[in-house]
Amino acid sequence: MSNKLEINGLECIRDNRPIFKDINFSVKSNQTMLVRGKNGSGKTSLLRVLAGYIKNYSGNILFNGNNIKNDKELLSEFRFLGQKNTLKGNLSVQQNIALWELIYQVKSDTNEISKILNIEQILNVDINSLSDGQKKRISLARLIISNAKVWLLDEPLVYLDQDKIDLLQNIILRHNKSGGITIYSSNTDINLEYDSSIIMDDYVVL
Amino acid sequence: MFYKLPNTLIDTLRNWLPVFYSTTLVTFSIGLYYAIYNSPPDYIQGDSMRIMYVHVPAAWLSLGSYSILAISCIAWFVFRNPIFNLFAKSIAPIGAVFTIIALVTGSIWGKPTWGTWWAWDARLTSMLILFFLYIAYMMTWQVIVNKELAAKISAALGTIGFINIPIIKFSVDWWNTLHQPATISKLSAPSIHISMLTPLMLMTIAYLFLLITLFLIRYKTELVEVKISRIKH
Amino acid sequence: MWFYNLIVRDLKLAFYSSTNFLFAASFLILILILLPFIIDPKVNQFIQIYTGFIWLSIALSILLTIDRVFESDYEDGNLDAIILTQKPLELIVCSKFISHWIANCIPIIVVIPISAILFGININEIINIILNVLAGSTGMVFIGSAVSSLTLGNKRSGIYKSIIVIPLYIPFIIFGANQESVLVLIGLSMFAFIFSLFTTTYSLRLYVE
Numbered sequence: 001m002s003n004k005l006e007i008n009g010l011e012c013i014r015d016n017r018p019i020f021k022d023i024n025f026s027v028k029s030n031q032t033m034l035v036r037g038k039n040g041s042g043k044t045s046l047l048r049v050l051a052g053y054i055k056n057y058s059g060n061i062l063f064n065g066n067n068i069k070n071d072k073e074l075l076s077e078f079r080f081l082g083q084k085n086t087l088k089g090n091l092s093v094q095q096n097i098a099l100w101e102l103i104y105q106v107k108s109d110t111n112e113i114s115k116i117l118n119i120e121q122i123l124n125v126d127i128n129s130l131s132d133g134q135k136k137r138i139s140l141a142r143l144i145i146s147n148a149k150v151w152l153l154d155e156p157l158v159y160l161d162q163d164k165i166d167l168l169q170n171i172i173l174r175h176n177k178s179g180g181i182t183i184y185s186s187n188t189d190i191n192l193e194y195d196s197s198i199i200m201d202d203y204v205v206l
Numbered sequence: 207m208f209y210k211l212p213n214t215l216i217d218t219l220r221n222w223l224p225v226f227y228s229t230t231l232v233t234f235s236i237g238l239y240y241a242i243y244n245s246p247p248d249y250i251q252g253d254s255m256r257i258m259y260v261h262v263p264a265a266w267l268s269l270g271s272y273s274i275l276a277i278s279c280i281a282w283f284v285f286r287n288p289i290f291n292l293f294a295k296s297i298a299p300i301g302a303v304f305t306i307i308a309l310v311t312g313s314i315w316g317k318p319t320w321g322t323w324w325a326w327d328a329r330l331t332s333m334l335i336l337f338f339l340y341i342a343y344m345m346t347w348q349v350i351v352n353k354e355l356a357a358k359i360s361a362a363l364g365t366i367g368f369i370n371i372p373i374i375k376f377s378v379d380w381w382n383t384l385h386q387p388a389t390i391s392k393l394s395a396p397s398i399h400i401s402m403l404t405p406l407m408l409m410t411i412a413y414l415f416l417l418i419t420l421f422l423i424r425y426k427t428e429l430v431e432v433k434i435s436r437i438k439h
Numbered sequence: 440m441w442f443y444n445l446i447v448r449d450l451k452l453a454f455y456s457s458t459n460f461l462f463a464a465s466f467l468i469l470i471l472i473l474l475p476f477i478i479d480p481k482v483n484q485f486i487q488i489y490t491g492f493i494w495l496s497i498a499l500s501i502l503l504t505i506d507r508v509f510e511s512d513y514e515d516g517n518l519d520a521i522i523l524t525q526k527p528l529e530l531i532v533c534s535k536f537i538s539h540w541i542a543n544c545i546p547i548i549v550v551i552p553i554s555a556i557l558f559g560i561n562i563n564e565i566i567n568i569i570l571n572v573l574a575g576s577t578g579m580v581f582i583g584s585a586v587s588s589l590t591l592g593n594k595r596s597g598i599y600k601s602i603i604v605i606p607l608y609i610p611f612i613i614f615g616a617n618q619e620s621v622l623v624l625i626g627l628s629m630f631a632f633i634f635s636l637f638t639t640t641y642s643l644r645l646y647v648e
Contacts, residue, residue, distance in 0.1 A: 051523060054648050072525040080523060084516025091455050102448035103521055105441050142520065335606045342602045349590055349599045358645055359589050362638060363603065369634075370607060377610040381617075 002029040003064055003149050005181055010059035012042070012049055019045045023059070025198050027183065030176045032193060035185040037200030043185035044082070046200065047152045050183065051080035063150070079148035081156065085139040089128040093119060093138055096127065100142050108145040116174075117141055118167065132159045140171060151175060153184035157192070169193060216433070219426045226419040233412035240405035248402075257315040259405050263413040265308035265333070271301030271417065272336060272367070275343065279364030282357075291357045292432070294364055295347060296424035300417060302340035309333055328378035335374050339367035353435075441526060442534055449538030453507070463500045464546035470496040471554050480558050487616065489558055490568055494615045497547060497572065498608050501579055502601055505587040508539045509639075513591045513646065522647050532639045536581055536632075544576040567618045575615045578628030582607050585635035591646045607631075 004026065011021040020042040027033045035043045048054050050061060052068070052075040061068045068074045087096050094110060101108060114120045117137055127135060136159045143151055156168060169192050172182045184192065241259035248255035275294045282290040312330070313323045324330060346363055350356035453460060474492055478485070512518040521531060548569060555565045586603045590596040610627055614620040 048648075052525065053519070053523070056648075075523075076525040078523075080519070082516060082519065084514075084519070086516040086520055088452065088455075088511075088515060088517070091452075095451075095455060099448050099452065099517075100520075102444045102451070103517070103524060105444060331609075335609070338602055338606055342599070345599050345602065346589075349593055349596045351593075355645060359642060362589070362641060366603075366607075366634075366638070374606065374609050377613045381613045 003179055003181060004028050004062075005150060005183075006060075006062040006065075007050075008060045008062070010046075010049065010057060010061065012045055012054065012057040014045070014054075014056070020200060023198070025196065027181050027196065029179045029181060031195040032172060032176060032182045032184070034191060034194040034197040035183060035200060036187065036197055037185075038187060041200040043187070043200055044154050047080060047082075047154050047183065047185060050150070051075075051078050051152050053080070077149040078152060079143055079146055079150065080152045080154070081139065081143060082154045083158075085135050086142055087127045087135055087139060090126060092124050092126055093130075094123050096138070097141055097145065100145055104146040106145055106147065113141050113144050116144065116171065133161065133164060136160060137164060137167070140168065143175070144171065149180055151180060151182045151184075153182065155186060156184050157186055157188060157190060162190075165190065165192065216426060216429050219422055219429075223419070223422060223426070226415065226422060230412065230415040230419050233408065233415050237405060237408035237412040240408050245405045246399075246401055251319055254315065254318040255402075257311050258402075259409045261308060261311040261315055262406060263410040264304045264311065266410065267413050267417050268301055268304035268308050268333070268336065271297050271304060272339070272371075275301060275340075276364050276368035279361040279368075282361045283365070288357065288432075291361065292425060292428045294343070294360070296428050297421055298340050298343050300420045300424065302337060302344070304413075304417070305333060305337040305340060309337065326378070327382055328375045331378045332371055332375045336371060339370070343367070441524070442530055445521070445531065445534040446538045446541075449535065450542060453538070453542040456507075460542060460546055462504065462546075463543045464550045466500045466503070467493070467496045467547050467550050468554060470499075471558075474558075485558070486560060486564055489555070489560060490571075490616050493551065493568060493572065494575075494612050497544070497576055498579065498605070498612065500543065500547070501576075501583045502604060504539075504543055505583040505600065505604075508535050508584040509588050509591055509643070518591075518643075519647060522643065528640045528643060529636055532584075532636055532643065536584055536635070539584060540577055540580045544572070544580060547576070548572055564618070567621075570621045571615050571618075571624055574621050574624035574628055575611045578624070578631035579608060579611050581628070581631045581635035585638040585642075588639045588642045588646075591642070 005028075006026040008024055010023040012019045013021075023046065025033065035046060037043045045054065049057050055069070063074050063077065066074060068078075086100075088099065091099070097108070097110060097113065110123070111120075114123055117140060119134070119138060119141075122130060122134065122138075127138070130138070136156075140156075151172070157165060160168060172184075172192060176182060184194075186192075237259070241256055245256075247253045275297050278290040278293040278297075282288075282294070309330075312333075316325070317323050343360055343364055346360040347353075347356050350359055470492060471489075474480075474489070478488055509518060512521070522528060551569055551572060552565050555568065560568075583604055586600055586607070589603075590599065611624065614623045614627065
C-alpha cells in the first residue's frame, strides 16, 4: 500500500510573527525526510502543524490527495513524538505500554516490541530508575504499537548513542517498508539515512 | 491596527495626564470640603455618616471597574485586539484598591451604625469575593509565564468572574433568608436629602477622575512595556 | 469504546499511583477525627457542623488532587498523545471529569455513612447528606478540573488555583450544607458542567498548540 504526503505553500504565522513560509515538499511511502535548521527556525512548529496540533496555517497539506485540515480520520494517521517522553515515572515499562494501548485502542504484542527495542530486561522496571537514553528508547514503543502511517519525530537523536541510533534506524526502515512515511528533525551532524531533506530558514523577524 | 497605536498614544497620554492630575486634585478638594464642612450631620447617625462620602463612591467604582474589566475581556474575545487586554490589565489593581477602600470604610462605618464590623450578608460577601477576583486576575499575569497565553487565560478568567458575582449574591441571599433574618436591609435611606446628595455626587466625580487618572497612568505604563518588549524581540 | 478505554486508563493510572483511591477517603476520615476535639458530638445542631466538615473536606480534597486531572498527563506528554488521537476534545474532557470523580468522590461517598454512624447521625440525615454530596461533588470536580486546566505546566500555581476555585465553590457549599436542596445542587452541577466543559476545551486547545 502506498501513501503520499504532499505539502504546498505551507505558511504559519503565530502571534503576528511568521514562523515559516513557503514550504513545499512531497514524501512517498518508504521514504524518510529530514528537516534541518537551527534552533528556533520552526522545525518543531512544522512537525506540529503536520501532526494537527497547530491548526492556524495557510497552504495545503495533502495526504493521498486529500486535504488533512479538519479531517480527523486522516489526522489520526499521523503520530508525533516530541521532546516529552510520554512516560509515567512511577509505573513500570510494561504498565506504560498498557496505558498507551488504551489510548490508541490497540492490542499489541509486548514480547515483539521489547525484542525490537531491546528492552526485555527492563520490562518490569520502574521508569524513574532508568536512564534518559533508555526512556527515549521506550518512548519509541508508542510509535510501534500505534499503527499510524506517518511518523513525525522531533529531535529523535537526542540522548541516543551510536548503537541506539542504529536501532532507531531499523525501526524506521521497518515502518517505511510497511508503507509508512517518516519525517524527522535534527540539527546535529550525525543523522539517520534519509531520502530527501528540507532546510528551514530563519523567519523570526526582529 | 494595534501596531500603529502605541507611539502616538503614549505621547498623547503624556500630554494630557497633567490635566487629569489637576482635575482630580480640584474635584477632591471641592468634594472633601462639602463632605466634611459644608453638609449637615445625619440626624440619627451623626457625623459618622460622613464616611458614606468616601465609602459609597469607592463601592460604586469598584463594581464599575470590574464591569469595565469584564467587558474588556469579552471584547477581547470578540475582536482579538490586544488593546482590550491592556485595558483590563491596567484597571485591575485600581479596582482592587477601590474594593479594599470600600470594605475598610464600610467596616468602620458599620461599627457605630449597626454595632458590628462585618456581617456575612450577600452584599459584603460578594464585595469580598470581588476583591479576590481582582487578585486572581492580576495573579494570572504573573503565574503564566507565556504572555500570549496569559492574555487568553486572563480574559477567560475575567469573564468567569463576571458570571460568578451574581451567582454568589443570589446564593448568599438565599442562604440568609434560610438561616437568619436579614439584619441589614439597606445601606442608605431610600431618599437622600439634597444637602447630602451634593457632596456625595461631588465625591463620586472626584473618585471618577481619580480612577481615570490612575487608569491612564497604568495604561501608559502597559503601552510602554509592550513597546519595550517589541524592541527587545 | 474508546471513551470507556480512556476512563479505564485514568482509573488504572489512579490505581497504580496507589494513593488516589485511598487518599480521598482517608483525608475525609482524618479531617473528621479532628472534629470531636473541636466540638462535643452530643451538642445540639451537631449535624450542621458535621455536614460542614464533610463539605469542607470534599472541597479541600478536590483542591489537593485537581493537579492529577490534566497536569501530570500534560507534563509527560500523554495529554498531547491523547488529544492527537483526534477524538472529540469535549468527550476526552468528559472522560477525564468522570474518571477523576470516580477516583476521588466515590471513596468519600462510601466513607460518609460509616463516619456518620460513628458520630451517631440518624439514617434520614445520612441519606440526605449522601444525596447532596452525590449531586454537588460532581459539579465541584468539574469546576476544579476546569480551573486546573487553566494553568497547565505551572508548578507554583497551587494558591492561585485555590483563589479561583474557592469563590466558585461558595454556591455548592451553601446549598450542600442545607438538607433539602438536592435539586438546586443538581442544577448547579449541570451549570458547572457546561461552564467547565467550555473552559477546559478552550484552555486545552491553547496549551496543546
